[in-house]
Amino acid sequence: MNETELMDQPAANAPALDAGTQAIFVDYLLHLGDNGLILGQRLGEWCGHGPVLEEDIAMTNIALDLIGQARMLLTRAGEIEGAGRDEDALAYTRDALAFRNLLLVEQPNGDFALTMVRQFLFSAWSYELYRRLTASTDPGLAAIAAKAVKEAAYHRRHSGEWLIRLGDGTAESKRRAQDALDDLWIFTDEMFEAQPGDAALAAAGLIPEPSSLRPDWEAMVERVLAEATLTRPDPGFRREGGRTGRHSEYLGHILSELQFLQRAYPGAQW
Amino acid sequence: MTLAATSTPKDAADVRALLDAVTDPEIPVLTIGDLGILRDVRVDDAGAVTVVITPTYTGCPAMSAIELAIRDRLLEAGCEAVRVETVLSPAWTTDWMSAEGRRKLEAYGIAPPADGAGEGRGALFAADPTVRCPHCGSQETEKVSEFGSTACKALYRCRACAEPFDYFKCI
Numbered sequence: 001m002n003e004t005e006l007m008d009q010p011a012a013n014a015p016a017l018d019a020g021t022q023a024i025f026v027d028y029l030l031h032l033g034d035n036g037l038i039l040g041q042r043l044g045e046w047c048g049h050g051p052v053l054e055e056d057i058a059m060t061n062i063a064l065d066l067i068g069q070a071r072m073l074l075t076r077a078g079e080i081e082g083a084g085r086d087e088d089a090l091a092y093t094r095d096a097l098a099f100r101n102l103l104l105v106e107q108p109n110g111d112f113a114l115t116m117v118r119q120f121l122f123s124a125w126s127y128e129l130y131r132r133l134t135a136s137t138d139p140g141l142a143a144i145a146a147k148a149v150k151e152a153a154y155h156r157r158h159s160g161e162w163l164i165r166l167g168d169g170t171a172e173s174k175r176r177a178q179d180a181l182d183d184l185w186i187f188t189d190e191m192f193e194a195q196p197g198d199a200a201l202a203a204a205g206l207i208p209e210p211s212s213l214r215p216d217w218e219a220m221v222e223r224v225l226a227e228a229t230l231t232r233p234d235p236g237f238r239r240e241g242g243r244t245g246r247h248s249e250y251l252g253h254i255l256s257e258l259q260f261l262q263r264a265y266p267g268a269q270w
Numbered sequence: 271m272t273l274a275a276t277s278t279p280k281d282a283a284d285v286r287a288l289l290d291a292v293t294d295p296e297i298p299v300l301t302i303g304d305l306g307i308l309r310d311v312r313v314d315d316a317g318a319v320t321v322v323i324t325p326t327y328t329g330c331p332a333m334s335a336i337e338l339a340i341r342d343r344l345l346e347a348g349c350e351a352v353r354v355e356t357v358l359s360p361a362w363t364t365d366w367m368s369a370e371g372r373r374k375l376e377a378y379g380i381a382p383p384a385d386g387a388g389e390g391r392g393a394l395f396a397a398d399p400t401v402r403c404p405h406c407g408s409q410e411t412e413k414v415s416e417f418g419s420t421a422c423k424a425l426y427r428c429r430a431c432a433e434p435f436d437y438f439k440c441i
């Protein structure tokens with residue numbers, strides 16, 4: 001990755017921010033980049049194991065989009081931070097506590113139904129988020145968002161169609177889709193939960209308020225669940241903490257694979 | 271190769287003519303101009319060349335290969351200073367694919383992006399566009415999967431001739 005400069009726009013086009021806001025914004029960019037990196041890594045685990053060839057190819061294509069977005073977002077985080085960390089340093093040398101991804105994306109793949117439910121809940125959210133981020137006052141983030149929203153639309157479509165097919169399919173496929181939905185629902189509140197610094201970022205026009213995405217996300221999820229004849233789980237127990245580095249046990253295991261080469265051979269290139 | 275006769279490019283038009291030889295490594299019938307990823311070419315008074323390109327998808331693995339191919343082609347032709355710049359904005363769209371590119375794509379066996387899908391592109395409940403089979407020309411085709419051999423293509427099947435084919439989907 002080192003050889004290619006993904007964005008030749010230097011940090012010169014970064015918005016003028018005070019040091020406190022800048023640090024919070026870097027953390028937010030890591031949140032977006034880590035979502036793509038970790039979910040991309042999870043989907044990559046399906047490579048060679050998909051239920052049919054077409055879906056094997058689809059999941060790895062989605063992984064490729066997500067990792068492409070992650071590369072750009074981590075590069076942007078490094079530029080804004082201005083401490084000399086590039087995409088590789090950020091992806092390969094941070095420990096689990098420094099990762100800012102949602103707990104949802106680090107959950108194990110489970111069966112195909114669970115992977116599709118996870119993808120749909122995430123993509124329906126990231127589509128709404130990137131649509132709004134195209135208007136970010138950071139031109140670097142706005143440009144990435146304009147590309148990411150087009151990709152998220154296809155990810156949402158692919159996973160949403162699968163939810164309908166599985167939910168409104170056989171008794172077995174419906175049971176599996178409903179179980180997956182029940183298992184993952186506790187992680188969805190985290191997507192709309194504001195962190196203490198988010199208000200300052202929203203006031204600077206850098207990001208939307210997290211809670212502002214909820215109505216559009218709800219409407220899309222309700223529509224798909226209705227078509228899929230699936231039941232919306234009761235709100236109840238909820239899990240959050242990914243954005244502050246309090247992850248599930250799974251993240252460390254993901255990183256041990258993802259970061260192995262750079263940890264064993266620091267600075268290795270090919 | 272008969273490159274010896276090539277004279278050093280003097281202006282942007284010369285550079286663009288040279289870049290007609292640079293193709294997408296995954297779809298070798300399309301030049302970077304056909305694809306619409308070649309965004310600008312500038313030659314300054316000292317002869318230094320700047321080529322501006324944009325990626326199709328964020329994760330497109332062909333970008334570094336394309337950048338290298340541009341550099342090689344121009345250095346080979348005698349340019350001394352070549353800079354390849356990657357920009358993200360405005361975001362690439364299949365609308366930028368040339369008419370010539372669409373014809374070449376279909377002749378190669380890949381259905382070109384449908385016109386006029388507009389803002390509904392990729393929308394969950396939007397109807398699929400009508401895609402013509404690049405083998406027999408029938409419009410009796412069906413989508414097999416939203417994702418094909420690369421991120422930019424979907425997998426289709428023709429109900430008339432029963433052949434599978436790739437469709438370059440609209441973004």
Ligand SMILES: [Zn+2]
Pocket residue numbers: 403404405406407408428429430431432433
């Ligand atoms: Zn046909």
